Amino acid sequence: MSSTKEKPKKPVKTSIPMEEGLRSGHLACQGCGAMLAMRYAQKGLGRKTVFVTPACCWTILAGPAPKLSIETSLLQCPFATAAATASGVKAGLVSRGDTETQVVVWAGDGGTYDIGIQALSGAADRNEDIIYVCYDNEAYMNTGIQRSGGTPMKAWTMTTQGGSQRPKKDLDKIMEAHSIPYQATCTPGFPEDMVKKFQKVRGIKGFRFIRVLSPCPPGWKHDSGDTVALSKLAVETGAFPLYEIEDGKFKLTKKVSKRKPINEYLKKQRRFRGLKDKDIEEMQQGIDAAWVEFEKRS
Amino acid sequence: MPRLKIDPEKEPTILISDVPISVNKTGTWRSIRPKIDREKCTNCMICWKFCPESCVTIDSGTPVIEMDYCKGCAICEEVCPLGCIEMEDEEGR
């Protein structure tokens, strides 16, 4: 800011709210997708929000004590408990007369797909009036990149160094089986879509589930500058559909009719370096088949 | 031998974290830094939109990257639709 001339105040139009809920100076890796995800979630959710975070990258990203990297409150809780702790926070706040504050779980895939799935399923089953956000970076990243139920087939991790032998758990289908009022997917490559969904959930009562695909440079082994590009490619290749399910009605929020070949997405990530041509072909077929379903339902 | 002595009246019971993380200047992390070509820049704010450090400020309608915090991730270089941003070596690193 070295200008000496008086600059006129130009009105700025941005496609997402300007107010920041995220403070600079946090400890995220360069290009952290989970950090971008929080930035957009904050813009959608606003200040009347309390986060509940189990063990995950955000345990540290919230800022080691006594620092805080966001503009809203956050309760740290043990790994398996996010959805149960959040159920308690909501009940506690309501019992004290606060029915407005949104209680939002902010959990990684480990605390959602695996160790946290019992509490998640229980809370969804009870239709707890909370928002559950899983920022999905597809492995246990905070402990150094170990395989999770969210790790895609054939992906390298420190505990699947020959490539994961099991497909990614279809958590979205699992959540669909819980009769909840709202679930959605989003990713930081599409901030407008993401902010819109986070704004929308504020007006819905009951259990709301949002899964946010969050690229991770050290874990996916991609250049830090490619986080947004990869997030976009995940959607544009059809690997990650953007949709909402409201009261059981499925709707794509971004129709991708002409999908880019999946290899566009895979080749930027060295965790997929072990893939053979036939693996990629299988993946492509899987995506094409899945999209027949998506388009039928939408 | 140093003994741990506390005054139970004065010792904090729990640690509340409310100090803004912005005291932590992460600009020291980077080895490359972004440079905006002001001639080409149309102030579209896409770099502001995608910065994970939330360190692009908007000054009179122009994006300004706060070097105290920029980690040099290069997302801004990647997303700028007109290629106005170029990453150059950080001096002395």
Add this chain to the structure above:
Amino acid sequence: MRKVLMGNHAASVAVGLARADVVSAYPITPQTQVIELLDELQTTGKWKGTFIRVESEHSAMAACLGAATAGARTFTASSSQGLAYMHEMLHWVAGARLPVVMVDINRALGAPWILWTDQTDSLSQRDTGWMQFYCSSNQEILDSVLMAYRVAEATLLPAMVVYDGFTLSHTYEPVDVPEQKLVDKFLPPLKYEYALDPKKAQAISSLALPKPFMRMRAKMDADMHRALDVFEEAANEFEKIFGRRYRVIEPYQCDDAETLLVTSGAVASTAQAAIDELRKEGHKAGNLKMRAFRPFPAAALRKTLKPAQKVAVVDRNYSQGHHGIFCEEMKSALYSLDERPEIYGFIAGLGGGDITIELLKEIWHETHEGRADKTNPVWMEDAR
């Protein structure tokens, strides 16, 4: 008002009187009636709190963590396997300095499957930072829950009220149920000073460093010590309002006892009957009932027991390869004295076996007549 209540229902009635805001629990034998009555009280509008019917005990304590952080008065109940399942959360809630209150209905821990009472489940949690209070009657269960809220909220340490499975939990006894307005006097609404305030940007329980962590644990210890005095104060007020007096240890005929039993839980009331019989037979016998296990009433014990006395600790629990836990803790509490009584440990009733008046008298005689072991515990079995 006098009512005939089973132990479990005495607990639920107390929780309702305490006006708990949030209860979260998962069923386990022999606890189920605690939560079933709470459900009934809620359904009939007699209790206005929220009941979160969680999907596991670990989640039950997690929900208490969340609700207590939001400033609510909370409660859960469990036993045996369920208590063990929430172990991690017990540490967490104590470290977070939340005044959660729960009841643990003593039931032995498998393997193999076992249903009946034994104290190993609650005593296994002794290092978690929770206070523990043991009951010998259904009246004590009701009263201890009220006392637990009072002491927990004044010290910011969670409290566990412990009572025998089936022997107390499922047995009906007459209980004096206090009036709501008197309970309100004893237990004003909770004002938790660190309650989450959504208007402020604060994180709770974020990553700490070693030095501040240790200092917080030292502070917790100071509060655990202070809890003994807080209990006294609360017990004084309890007596003024409700007419019943509780102490952290309750000596019965110990002043001139040559040999005395140390007991806890329902066995403590059986022991009183055993002492009465021994006294009738001309023996200088006494019983020391342990009510508080955490904080451990070490100073009270050092003051009450005399160096010339023989002490027989009856443990319905065990720490494998070592000692019954009450015995071990007593030995440790008295070790620093230049002159100390002889302490003998007895293991009885693991898995719920009966501890009868005859068995207790046998233990007393073994100790008094010098046949007990100074080093290792003696295992006793009911002769029938």
